[in-house]
Amino acid sequence: MRYLVPFFAVMFLLSPLVIGHFRTDAAFEDQPSSIDSRGPSHVQDPHLYHAEAGARWLMSIAVEPSPGIYKWYNSDLDTTTFMTEQSMGVVGVGKFFLMLYNATGNATYLEYAEGAGKWLISLAEPTAPDACRWSKWEGLNEYDPDHYGGIGSTIEYLMLLHQATDDPIYLEYAIKGAN
Numbered sequence: 001m002r003y004l005v006p007f008f009a010v011m012f013l014l015s016p017l018v019i020g021h022f023r024t025d026a027a028f029e030d031q032p033s034s035i036d037s038r039g040p041s042h043v044q045d046p047h048l049y050h051a052e053a054g055a056r057w058l059m060s061i062a063v064e065p066s067p068g069i070y071k072w073y074n075s076d077l078d079t080t081t082f083m084t085e086q087s088m089g090v091v092g093v094g095k096f097f098l099m100l101y102n103a104t105g106n107a108t109y110l111e112y113a114e115g116a117g118k119w120l121i122s123l124a125e126p127t128a129p130d131a132c133r134w135s136k137w138e139g140l141n142e143y144d145p146d147h148y149g150g151i152g153s154t155i156e157y158l159m160l161l162h163q164a165t166d167d168p169i170y171l172e173y174a175i176k177g178a179n
Helices: 005-013 046-061 090-104 107-123 151-165 168-178
Strands: 063-066 069-071 125-128 131-133
Touching (some): 046 090, 046 107, 090 107, 090 151, 107 151
Antiparallel strands (some): 063 069
């Protein structure tokens, strides 16, 4: 059975035992957070507490191929495979970070959400001067036009990033992907 990163993310979201086992950045420590070393019973929103614990774990396993660009491997059993899509890939992880940013105002979450978007943009394959597409897998030619597991989820994510940041690059690639 294959153990996928999103599966582990959900499991970590449900476990208060993971607090304190993550890489932390000084910048992250200055941001709003529901993380409290005493556990979820000492915070107003235990769901947010667990979500932030999951975020710290995801930050600790993020692969940074270039500064400010993040991707996550598809499986703990295969740390060389990276998917773009929502169900098991970077789009889903990026949306998770974007939702946490919207819930907390923590700029570190937006940094990781944007890093996921930048990785997706780096993988965009031009199909015409004003159009592009994304493979479901980094380095493979497998294309899926549907929303949940394919290009549609990437386009939606880039639109969400544009709404959150007003950065025109996300809108540009969302439009190219829709063409």
